[in-house]
Amino acid sequence: MTLAIFDTLARGKRPFLPRLPGKIGMYVCGMTVYDRCHLGHGRVMVAFDVIVRHLRTLGFGVQYVRNITDVDDKIFARALEREIPFTALTTEMIAAMHADERALNCRLPDAEPRATQHIPQMLDLIARLIEKGAAYQGESGDVYFRVSAFPEYGKLNNRNLEDMVAGARVQVAEDKEHPADFVLWKSAKPGEASWDSRWGAGRPGWHIECSAMSMDLLGTQFDIHGGGPDLKFPHHENEIAQSEAATGCTFANYWMHAGPVRVNDEKMSKSLDNFVTLQALFTRHDPAVIRFFLLQSHYRSAISFSEDALTQAEAAYVRLVQSRSDVPVDAETDVEAIGRYMDAMNDDFNTPRAIAVLFDLAKRTDAAAAATLEFLGDALGLFPKSKAAFLADRQALKAQLTGLSDARIDTLVIERSQARAERDFARADAIRAELTAAGISIEDSPTGTVWTRD
């Protein structure tokens, strides 16, 4: 079976054909770095990480580019609020983002172009658009893209300009020719960072950076363009418009969008202020659990976030890890299982089906299954640590969340062992109940009693 990818523009799955044999150029819209990443950002990171991993497993050479938006109103506002230079803020947030990403076991992109470092490319692109009559400077000094110059405007979102105007939620700037025209270059405001240009000092609009940087790094046409669900409109629609208006050729061949993370049936988002940062999540759950939780759903479907859902995912993940071998396995992998895994992943990166294969392997006890489980778990990036390391880390994490100290638990466990030796089972069970109430499980084995935090 060959790879099929759901293309937002085609509104369906299409067989994947790279522009050049064996090579893939892929661009994903990244973060605006003014705050910590939340679970929604994590989902996009993990989704595209798995996608890139699988493309590489298939043998493609992938050039994975993800931008960093480091000029933006929200960045300026936050920097002002914290009374630090905006570059200090962005430096801090980029470091935090990378830390979150490494924790989630995502490989960093091959390139992370920053808006502030590609101003000349953006200005070039704007100049080309003006030459072609697809952009103009308004009275305010802002330069706008002329939506009417691109007849296909709306094709990604299946919309037309008339409907959008009827929607009447488009903010109207006085000097726009059409309400849907969008800013390419904003004239400078006093006190804010700006760059010189032939249209006056200013800074780039949001959309232009992605067109300029993707074309700069991947060429005027490339294979895959991805991003979060809320980028479909207007961001990606505008990218298509300005890119294709400038070059006259198709911009990206496949458009991929991750689904939203929901909280109480609403999208997790900054504006609704219902987000959970990855950082906060990591204090309660191993990042591998978060990754597993995310991958349990298909990348395009909505995920409902709740502590309960996470707890359930954790139980499943722990069981999967528990079934791993303690020692490296040296055995042939199972061709049939790998075949099923590949079929699942080739069908638009169906990770839930792929994970089902892992559980089928976890059930088996033969060496081939063990070897295959390791192989496929790694392919999905689900096993960043050894079994022992994961279980130990998990205990350490839980230790911070329970009230009883290790020493106190040890004392109780020893007391219970003595009671058992004296066949005082009532006393033994009372201690067990006390520990259970505190979230501690104890297991009696031939070699002694061990306790773990649930």
Next chain:
RNA sequence: GGCGCGUUGGCAGAGUGGUUAUGCAGCGGAUUGCAAAUCCGUGGACAUCGGUUCGAUUCCGGUACGCGCCUCCA
């Protein structure tokens, strides 16, 4: 108002025109002083109403409910 999406067993979540997804939880058994873990076994589902079909959860249409985008947001 415009453009889309979803509705699967207690929960999470795939998939299929007629045959077990998978996981968590539950139940029964083995095991255990009792447990835990493990192993074995097991019940349970396709929102609703019509249509197409020999047969539909799976295709088509209507209805209900939920969600997303149309404004910054991954």
